[in-house]
Amino acid sequence: MPLLRRRKVTDSSKSTNSESTIDKQDDKKNQSKRFRRESYSSEKWSCWDSCCWFIGFICSMWWFLLFLYNTMPASIPQYVTEAITGHLPDPPGVKLRKEGLTVNHPVVFVPGIVTGGLELWEGHQCADGLFRKRLWGGSFGELYKRPLCWAEHMSLDNETGLDPPGIRVRPVSGLVAADYFAAGYFVWAVLIANLAQIGYEEKTMYMAAYDWRLSFQNTEVRDQTLSRIKSNIELMVATNGGKKVVVIPHSMGVLYFLHFMKWVEAPAPMGGGGGSDWCAKHIKAVMNIGAPFLGVPKSVSGLFSIEARDIAIARAFAPGFLDKDVFGLQTFQHLMRMTRTWDSTMSMIPKGGDTIWGGLDWSPEGGSFKCSAKKLKKNSTHNTGQNANSNLDDMKSVNYGRIISFGKDVAEAHSSKIERVDFRDTVKGDKLANSSNCDIWIEYHEMDNDSIKAVADYKVYTAGSILDLLHFVAPKLMARGGAHFSYGIADNLDDPKYEHFKYWSNPLETKLPNAPDMEIYSMYGVGIPTERAYVYKLITAVDCYIPFQIDTSSEGGSEDSCLKGGVFSADGDETVPVLSAGFMCAKGWRGKTRFNPSGIRTYIREYNHAPPANLLEGRGTQSGAHVDIMGNFALIEDIIRVAAGATSEDLGGDRVYSDIFKWSDRINLQL
Amino acid sequence: MSLLRRRKPPINESDKTSEASDSKPQKEREEEEEEEEEDGNGKDKNKKKIPSKIKKHEEKRPKWSCLDTCCWFIGCICVSWWLLLFLYNAMPASFPQYVTEAITGPLPDPPGVKLLKEGLKAKHPVVFVPGIVTGGLELWEGRKCAEGLFRKRLWGGTFGEVYKRPLCWVEHMSLDNETGLDPCGIRVRPVSGLVAADYFAPGYFVWAILIASLAHIGYEEKTMYMAAYDWRLSFQNTEVRDQTLSQIKSNIELMVATNGGKKAVVIPHSMGVLYFLHFMKWVEAPAPMGGGGGADWCSKHIKAVVNIGGPFLGVPKAIAGLFSAEAKDIAVARAIAPGFLDNDIFQLQTLQHVMRMSRSWDSTMSMIPRGGDTIWGGLDWSPEEGYSCSKKGERKNDTQIADQTGAASAVSQTRSANYGRIISFGKDVAEAPSSDVGRIDFRGAVKGHSAANTTCQDVWTEYHDMGFGGIRAVAEYKTYTAESIIDLLHFVAPKMMARGTAHFSFGIADNLDDPKYKHYKYWSNPLETTLPNAPEMEIFSLYGVGLPTERAYIYKLSPSAECYIPFQIDTSADDEDTCLKDGVYSVDGDETVPVLSAGFMCAKGWRGKTRFNPSGIQTYIREYSHSPPANLLEGRGTLSGAHVDIMGNFALIEDVIRVAAGASGEELGGDQVYSNIFNWSEKINLQL
Helix, strand or coil, X not given: CHHHHHHHHHHHHHHHHHHHHHHHHHHCHHHHHHHHHHHHHCCCCCHHHHHHHHHHHHHHHHHHHHHHHHHCCCCHHHHHHHHXXXXXXXXXXXXXXXXXXXXXXXXXXXCCCCCCCEEEEECCHHHCCCCCCEEECCCCHHHHHCHHHHHHHHCXXXXXXXXXXXXXEEECCCHHHCCEEECCEECCHHHHHHHHHCCCCCCCEEECCCCCCCCHHHHHHHHCHXXXXXXXXXXXXXXXXXXXXXXXXXXXHHHHHHHHHHHHHCCCCCCCCCCCCHHHHHEEEEEXXXXXXXXXXXXXXXXXXXXXXXXXXXXXXXXXXHHHCCCCCCHHHHHHHHHHCCHHHHHHCCCCHHHHHCCCCCCCCCCCCCCCHHHHHCCCHHHHHHHHHHHHHHHHHCCCCCCEEECHXXXXXXXXXXXXXXXXXXXXXXXXXXXXXCCCCXXXXXXXXXXXXXXXXXXXXXXXXXXXXXXXXXXXXXHHHHCCCCCCCCCCCCCHHHHCHHHCCCCCCCCCCCCCCCEXXXXXXXXXXXXXXXEEEECCCCCCCCCEEECCCCCCCCCCCCEECCEEEEEEECCCEHHHHHHHHHHHCCCCECCEXXXXXXXXXXXXXXXXXXXXXXXXXCCCCCXXXXXXXXXXXXXXHHHCCCCHHHHCCCXXXXXXXXXXXXXXXXX | CHHHHHCXXXXXXXXXXXXXXXXXXXXXXXXXXXXHHHHCCCCHHHHHHCXXXXXXXXXXXXXXXXXXXXXXXXXXXXXXXXXXXXXXXXXXXXXXXXXXXXXXXXXXXXXXXXXXXXXXXXXXXXXXXXXXXXXXXXXXXXXXXXXXCCCCEEECCCCHHHHHCHHHHHHHHCCCCCCCCCCCCCEEEECCCHHHCCEEEXXXXXXXXXXXXXXXXXXXXXXXXXXXXXXXXXXXXXXXXXXXXXXXXXXXXXXXHHCCCCCEEEEEECHHHHHHHHHHHHHHCCCCCCCCCCCCHXXXXXXXXXXXXXXXXXXXXXXXXXXXXXXXXXXXXXXXXXXXXXXXXXXXXXXXXXXXXXXXXXXXXXXXXXXXXXXXXXXXXXXXXXXXXXXXXXXXXXXXXHHHHHHHHHHHHCCCCCCCCCEEECHHHHXXXXXXXXXXXXXXXXXCCCCCCCCHHHCCCHHHHCHHHHHHHHHHCCEECHHHXXXXXXXXXXXXXXXXXXXXXXXXXXXXXCHHHHCHHHCCCCCCCCCCCCCCCEEEEEEEECEEEEEEEEEEECCCCCCCCCEEECCCCCECCCCEECCEEEEEEECCCEHXXXXXXXXXXXXXXXXXXXXXXXXXXXXXXXXXXXXXXXXXXXXXXXXXXXXXXXXXXXXXXXXXXXXXXXHHCCCECCCCHXXXXXXXXXXX
């Protein structure tokens, strides 16, 4: 439309043009007649025309270039890249095919939260014409066109955690469900392409797509997804000559598959009735990628105030903009309401309480992780002595155990110096008077100022008390979540209560299946600062706003500090801290423990993050970031080798860059 | 690129005008040159004359050449295009419907909405079995020339690659002509899921409307399953290569189990009908060759089979396709533009390439007419004889005229087409009584060596091996009935038919208990298998009628240029009385499948307890009379009876939904017949 507006300007210049023609007439009266005739035949040359000319010129050039681009042989981009960066290594699929690897075990992918596509099957009036179109994934076009309608359809019923009446949004099925998240943003596509190089195709690859908004057991209740996965694994094993499957879950899919392994062996009404040797018979290996076995601190900030670091940083850059809500849309609150109807977000609340995540004055990572460690790592071992010295500073400054602190001073002070007022007994008052204009359902409106203040007065929350906090600020949400997930540590795993499905996705409250031949891998990236604890502040009580916010003004003293924008970070893959991804395989399940009675072998494979060298490499082939790691050549090579039949010994056992074994040792868990 | 090239001529034009003005007085001419100078390309000579003035002019009035006009023009178009696009996107979604309603009056509710109001709900899980051609295929491994097409659709979608790299495309779409499986280094696999066949190309629906209608009453992916398979392979090979039959079995079992034991309603379309016949035999056969589901698998898992446009007994079109790679569509194109298709300006030998490709697909042989002369008629009789093409027009009149039409058709019967002669060489042969046709048996003819300069070796069609002797012998047999057609195909394409007969059979069984019928090659032929033992199952045959459908052909020898297929449909043969048009005799049907093939089994072969249907499965015929869409806004119409467009026929969709929601055949109203199928079936003398 700016094009149209520009025409005004052209009119004025047109008039100057005609003025100049008048001048000309004065100059050359002789020719004026002739001139007019001529100008008549050759049209006037106004700016309006030059606009058109300009656009036409650009269009033609564009088409011409497009034509050239299309006729260009496909190998040119690669050729250019090679010319600039030197010879590229063969992609792992090609390399391993040359080594003679071929299809062996069928492969099952279990996508994580957010990455799976969702499509509309039935909607309200406002979603006309979107039948079987993607609401989640793809281009997200509808999010911009009709945001409120979109949020309405993506939400679930906040009582049942299932479909709201009149709306059916269902997961996309097949490999397309999660090969690309958005156009050009791969998730599984690179892995799929490399597996295809050694001969895999759709009959030997299965994408266990599920509706990632639902709690795990509800995917079975509503869509029979778990039954589907069971049936498909059985089919693939049967049609591939009895070769067991290699399962590759990613992110939340790891927890989903833990749930599946318990479900499939449980007796029929609640479980799949596969018998106690189903896993032993059908699964060769589970290769977990970026596994949040013990939850992620990010989910706490997501649930508490719907902000993760990304948003917190955006706030720091443009304070006011996100809060002002010029359009009256209350974006944040809408998002919060939507995500709070998704039960699955509660599957990633940190599990194991203070025993795992640390208390007021200690944490497993305490002191030994240095945020600048990444840079130092490249130096020789010469420097390790120095490192040990500098660790002393960190020991003092970072209390990772305090996952939420109100104020930077509180986060850093010694526990004996903090005055805490217990919030649990505070009686919630009536709703604030004029909360009527907030048509948005978030439970904060049902809290009065006193209880909000009570929350802030408790000052510091550890992993254990965080649960109480969430129960306090969002009782309905947590009541729904508590019916599907559990976050504790089992004292006695034989207690019959642990047969309930809500414990199945918590590795600290279940036993692994009886399958001594199975192998469990935990593969994750390291070397990227990952959210681990937060500094919060109270904000002035405007009605429709969330009363708590990450205090983006709190920064650590030096550049090396782990505190940035109100967030303490630790080593990890940008989403999952090393502790959560590695602990179970490093200690909890290592050897025969009470969580792993049959002694399934476990392995840790870490991938050190290296950012892409230049823009041509896209998201890089050595990335360790939570999603980008799916394109990491070393990881893909490991997976292909296992799928082609290698055992962990062939891979070389553990491969560790972080201090995960040291940290695991500090955790005092009965095994 | 044409745009760039166009710029040249306008410059010439301006030169011409300047030449033309030579005749004008000198003074004027000079002035004109000056002005021309102002407009156009500068000439040094003139510039020197009045340099200052002209420069001034040039600054104030930019040049206006034809190149500029072009750019201006394109700019205008682009701007208005964007404007319209913007308006289109800003337009409320209900607008097109509103316009349509304003023109054609209020539209009837789509069947899904209508039945939802009646209170129907999703009940039985539904299985779709797509037909030949409509299923998408994608590339999993290819040669160098197919770089960058990994997991892109080769078949279906936009078919972009056909135009970009046609030879590469043909190479990848072909199968190995010995094994009928993948060629070395190429893996093309069927797309899976509902997307496999919901739309064939953008905007060209196949299953999409049915899926949307079912979704209205509550169906979703857990209760709908698209049994996509590689339609190029022979049916048993889909199991050998992809384990497709096992997948279908497993998915039906899963759907029945997760839907509280409610049996599945299977909806095959076109060749999918034969595929599912094969499946039903396979699933109950013991394990090494079959699926080992046990003798009661079908009765436990299937409520009804709702066949849409089923070519149970094959289609004559398949013969024209195999014999000379032309169906009516191509024959018509030849009539309109003779020479063009044959000339092959680009040396691409399009037809031969297509023929080579489609001949490597075993599945095309599944649709060769079955049952020989018993079903399709002999030299002097056919079940449909007496059918007159003009009948369609008269049908709208009252029954009062029935007597008249009866009389009229009795008269025209003498002039009726001999549908039994599926291929005749020459129109006179097709019409003469059989005693007058002098035939020389071709079967003994020795094939000569291939003619000397068969340099066109790069195109594999077996005609090159035949030699002139063989070709002439074929033409001298003059007319072929359904039975001798098979011999003919064996003669002209022995390799292909050897592959085909290993997977398909086209006869009629004398004794169905003969153990040889346990072989899988008989499973897709309803005349050589028994239906499963499932007395509660129902079989429907739903198809369109009222469209002329290919039934028999008149061929001619084509001038024997070396690389051409030596036989061609004689497009010059026309005869309105006997339904002959452009060399093709047509009969009632859905444009692809004649009524006889779609209806006979359900009308007679399986009706009641017969030897083909020992457990007495109920069969129903539901015909849908074709009426073309009233105007362009209706798209492909909601009352169509055409082979693929019928998938959007509201009446058919309603029937399918009712069955899926639990109705039985009786509740639908039993048979619904417009054609003479019962009449014609009577004439077929088949032991039951």
